[in-house]
Amino acid sequence: MRVVFVHGACALDADWWWHRMVEPLAALGLDSRSVELPSCGERAGAGPGADLHADADAVRAVLDEEPGHPALLCGHSYGGMVITDAAAGRDDVAQLLYVTAVVPDSGESIASLAGPEPAPWVVPREDGTVVPNTAADLRGAFLHDRDEEATEGAFRRLGPQSQAALAQAPRGIARHDIPSTYVVCAEDRATPPVRQREFARRASTVIDLPTGHHPFLSHPALPAEVIGGVVPG
Numbered sequence: 001m002r003v004v005f006v007h008g009a010c011a012l013d014a015d016w017w018w019h020r021m022v023e024p025l026a027a028l029g030l031d032s033r034s035v036e037l038p039s040c041g042e043r044a045g046a047g048p049g050a051d052l053h054a055d056a057d058a059v060r061a062v063l064d065e066e067p068g069h070p071a072l073l074c075g076h077s078y079g080g081m082v083i084t085d086a087a088a089g090r091d092d093v094a095q096l097l098y099v100t101a102v103v104p105d106s107g108e109s110i111a112s113l114a115g116p117e118p119a120p121w122v123v124p125r126e127d128g129t130v131v132p133n134t135a136a137d138l139r140g141a142f143l144h145d146r147d148e149e150a151t152e153g154a155f156r157r158l159g160p161q162s163q164a165a166l167a168q169a170p171r172g173i174a175r176h177d178i179p180s181t182y183v184v185c186a187e188d189r190a191t192p193p194v195r196q197r198e199f200a201r202r203a204s205t206v207i208d209l210p211t212g213h214h215p216f217l218s219h220p221a222l223p224a225e226v227i228g229g230v231v232p233g
Contacts, residue, residue: 001092001231003032004062005216006055006086007076009038009110009166010122010132012159016091017076020150021195021216024224026189030231035059037082039165051164052109053171059086063093070094074230075101075211077191080171080199081110090170094232096180096203099223100213103182103199106173110166121190122161129160138215141190145219154217180207181230183223188213205230 003025007017014034025032035058038041038050059082063071072095075083087093102110121138122130132138138158143151180204180224184196190213200206207226209215215223 001030001072002066003030003072003074003089003227004034004059006059006073006075006079006157007034008038010077010130010161011037013046013157014042016153016157017214018216020220021224024220025227028224028228030227033062035062035082039162040159041161050162052085052166052168055082055165056085056170059083062131063090067171070232071098072227073081074227075097076214076216077101078110078165080104081165084174085170085172087178090174091179093174095230096175096178097183097197097227097230098180098203099183099215100185100188100196101142101182101199103175103202104170104173105202107169109169114211123203125160128163129195130163130166131160132158141173142213144189145187146214146217150214150217154214164199170216175204179204181207181226183215183226184208185211185213185215187211 002087006017014036018034029049073083074097076099080098080103120136124130124144180203183201184191209217209222228231
């Protein structure tokens with residue numbers, strides 16, 4: 001079993017966001033890797049027009065590198081949109097894991113789920129991207145339970161993302177056919193737990209962790225334990 005991680009919005013350097021998880025998962029006998037997202041400018045063909053479907057296709061390309069090797073897809077925040085699309089129609093994804101993530105249904109985009117008011121954490125630009133809103137308290141909302149090394153590293157790895165990715169619905173809904181687990185991060189100040197629980201109702205199983213928005217950076221042993229518990233035997 002391999003674990004394939006998809007990070008959230010406006011993030012660069014996919015491997016860094018996941019780097020504290022590699023060793024705990026290896027101790028459980030699980031290989032893991034992260035996926036670079038075109039909509040964040042991490043892969044060839046990226047740019048203001050790169051969208052959710054391009055991100056999902058990047059995940060599919062990673063899965064295709066090892067045909068027949070079963071996978072658990074872990075989507076964080078925006079990454080929940082991506083894994084929902086990427087796993088649709090596949091027989092090599094055994095489990096979907098949503099970590100304080102968006103869980104869309106048919107026809108739903110992040111923009112439609114967020115409502116008419118723009119998210120306070122991002123600012124749209126004329127070039128078709130959004131960027132983190134540095135006027136907002138990003139540290140207090142997203143990074144309050146991390147050590148300083150992780151906090152500084154995260155700030156260095158924030159960047160623009162295509163607006164198209166946030167306005168698009170998935171092509172398929174994988175959780176209709178694949179078991180799914182939702183991890184509620186109970187101390188998340190960016191995505192309130194009450195909102196997480198609305199999404200969690202769409203998953204097969206719900207697990208609570210006493211963490212902020214990025215448990216794989218602040219408390220990697222906890223999500224590793226969750227993954228070890230939901231990986232099919």
